[in-house]
Amino acid sequence: MDSTTPDQPAAPPASPSATQPRNPLHGKTLEAIVKELVEGYGWEGLAQRVPVRCFSSEPSVASSLKFLRKTPWARDKVESLYLFMLREQKRRS
Numbered sequence: 677m678d679s680t681t682p683d684q685p686a687a688p689p690a691s692p693s694a695t696q697p698r699n700p701l702h703g704k705t706l707e708a709i710v711k712e713l714v715e716g717y718g719w720e721g722l723a724q725r726v727p728v729r730c731f732s733s734e735p736s737v738a739s740s741l742k743f744l745r746k747t748p749w750a751r752d753k754v755e756s757l758y759l760f761m762l763r764e765q766k767r768r769s
Contacts, residue, residue, distance in 0.1 A: 700762055701755060709758045710740050716761050726753045 696702040701709075713722050714737070723732035728750050730743040744751045 700759060704758075706744060706751070706754075707737060707741055709754065710737055710744070713754065713758055713761065722757075725757055726750065 717725065719731055719735040723735070728743065728747075730740045744754055
């Protein structure tokens, strides 16, 4: 006889906060990150910190997202700046 158990329903997927509880980027869209950086630094300040044309020449969220999605090194810099901004905000409060 076969000693296997009948199929049991799959466990529900873990919630996003349970899978990466200490990752502040988890669940954040790139659009939300760019908007928060613009709110915190302005386009000019963002262009000084991450020197790419999409932040300095006729900047917009849409053009920035298009560029950042195609350019991994720039996206990494933007995400790093966002994490730095979060640490600074936490330190000040």
